[in-house]
Amino acid sequence: MLTDEEAAALAAVDEEALGRTLLELIGVPSVTGSAAESELQHQLAGRLEWLGLDVDLWPLDLPALRADPDFPGTESPREEAWGLVGTTPDGGDGPTLILQGHVDVVPPGDLGAWDGDPFVPRVAGDLVHGRGACDMKAGLAAHLAALAAIRTSGTRLRGRVAAHFVVGEEDGGLGAFGTLRRGHRGDACVIAEPTAGTLITANAGALTFRIAVPGRAAHGSARERGVSAVDAYLPLHRALAALETERNRDPDPLLAEYPIPYGLSVGMLRAGDWASSVPDLLVAEGRFGVRLGEEPERARAALERCVAEACAADPWLRDHPATVSWPGGQFASGRLPEGHAFADVVQAASADAAGGGPQPRVRGATYGSDLRHYTGAGIPTLQYGPGDIAVAHSAREHVSLRETVRAARTMVLTVLRTVGTK
Numbered sequence: 001m002l003t004d005e006e007a008a009a010l011a012a013v014d015e016e017a018l019g020r021t022l023l024e025l026i027g028v029p030s031v032t033g034s035a036a037e038s039e040l041q042h043q044l045a046g047r048l049e050w051l052g053l054d055v056d057l058w059p060l061d062l063p064a065l066r067a068d069p070d071f072p073g074t075e076s077p078r079e080e081a082w083g084l085v086g087t088t089p090d091g092g093d094g095p096t097l098i099l100q101g102h103v104d105v106v107p108p109g110d111l112g113a114w115d116g117d118p119f120v121p122r123v124a125g126d127l128v129h130g131r132g133a134c135d136m137k138a139g140l141a142a143h144l145a146a147l148a149a150i151r152t153s154g155t156r157l158r159g160r161v162a163a164h165f166v167v168g169e170e171d172g173g174l175g176a177f178g179t180l181r182r183g184h185r186g187d188a189c190v191i192a193e194p195t196a197g198t199l200i201t202a203n204a205g206a207l208t209f210r211i212a213v214p215g216r217a218a219h220g221s222a223r224e225r226g227v228s229a230v231d232a233y234l235p236l237h238r239a240l241a242a243l244e245t246e247r248n249r250d251p252d253p254l255l256a257e258y259p260i261p262y263g264l265s266v267g268m269l270r271a272g273d274w275a276s277s278v279p280d281l282l283v284a285e286g287r288f289g290v291r292l293g294e295e296p297e298r299a300r301a302a303l304e305r306c307v308a309e310a311c312a313a314d315p316w317l318r319d320h321p322a323t324v325s326w327p328g329g330q331f332a333s334g335r336l337p338e339g340h341a342f343a344d345v346v347q348a349a350s351a352d353a354a355g356g357g358p359q360p361r362v363r364g365a366t367y368g369s370d371l372r373h374y375t376g377a378g379i380p381t382l383q384y385g386p387g388d389i390a391v392a393h394s395a396r397e398h399v400s401l402r403e404t405v406r407a408a409r410t411m412v413l414t415v416l417r418t419v420g421t422k
Helices: 005-011 015-026 035-050 063-069 133-153 176-182 220-223 229-247 296-312 317-318 341-353 371-376 401-419
Strands: 055-057 083-089 096-102 122-124 127-129 160-166 189-190 199-203 205-214 266-270 280-289 324-326 362-365 381-383 396-402
Touching: 005 133, 005 401, 015 127, 015 133, 015 401, 035 083, 035 133, 035 160, 063 176, 083 176, 096 133, 096 176, 096 401, 127 133, 133 160, 133 381, 133 396, 133 401, 160 176, 160 401, 176 371, 189 371, 189 401, 199 341, 199 371, 205 229, 205 296, 220 341, 229 280, 229 296, 229 317, 280 296, 296 317, 296 324, 341 381, 341 401, 371 381, 396 401
Parallel strands: 096 160, 096 189, 189 381, 199 362
Antiparallel strands: 055 083, 083 160, 122 127, 127 396, 199 381, 205 280, 205 324, 266 280
16 A cells, blocks of 8 residues: 555656656766766756755765775776765655665777667667666666656655765776765665666675786797797686686575676786787786675685695796786675665565565675675665666667666655655
8 A cells, every 4th residue: 555645756757757867868978987977977966956955066086085995996097086966955853765876887899789879879669778778877767757756746755865876886886985985874775776677685796806927938930948828827717717616606595596606707818919929928807706795805815825726736837926916896795684674665665666566586696786885884775776787788788668667666665665754
């Protein structure tokens, strides 16, 4: 049964306006670290002001954040970054609910794989195609639509809603880190990442690693006088595969449905500088999955130990060991405390927003996200949003408008049932 306030707020969700907002957001090519990322933050600040929120828009102090011992790392170069928080002004003594979303998207990749310009959204029936459609501009649009519906309905909140719109999620979570360091907090948080109709209450972590493997240079016509760094790397690659198998033997139940919950993937190999020379250096960079509840330092030690043991067993690497470093994004794992009541609130809100039916099931995710920043700050946090991560970061990226509307309606009920009404 919906209360009168809930029914009025749901009726005020403007589906056409939500669709327009989604198209406009996709049209801003806010690739991580780009000027358009900052441009979108300023545009969103205007939208939040128009909705009557108190807006905090500030330039992140990048040198200070990078000097913080807990800085999560970055992958993309950037000269500036902006934080953005909008807070409803009419709260009283009730709790604060955070509606969180990241504005940055990954680059489009091979433009020939797209059906048109990836930043010109294409609508086909119920689906909207474009870079960032599901990851996660549909989630941002749903948050904005929920805030607008609550305002339009005239509902007075007992607590507050804080919209945290952040940059740099794709390469480490700089924006969320800076937002929390500025002092913005809440009593619970929903991140509108694409969850494909489920509720994500835990994320595995992910660490970017780099392995430098030495060789000995020689002319290609006398390669026996050298040692190829490519050949030297091969036993390390086999050792990394064995490490991945070992770390995935007994995954957490929230991740048991995934074939490889904690993936170890070598994404880049660079070796040599001349075709007729034996390469004297190979650099491998990749992504190392962090298990739920595992400290990143312990995960790093496991990979470093694996490399050291493989080097000790190899005649060349024993005396010329590979070195491991940790550049780029460093995602710890994170989770909502098991049995926390906030999951029940969002599950019920999703079912009620759809007019009844089954509640979304709870599961974990194998990728890192901003969830771990908020749970690490003691804020109960989960992910629920439109779209499917399976098509994110690909030329097939799309999102369902119907699913986006349902997410907005779910956010409306989650807000009212979390912060309360007067």
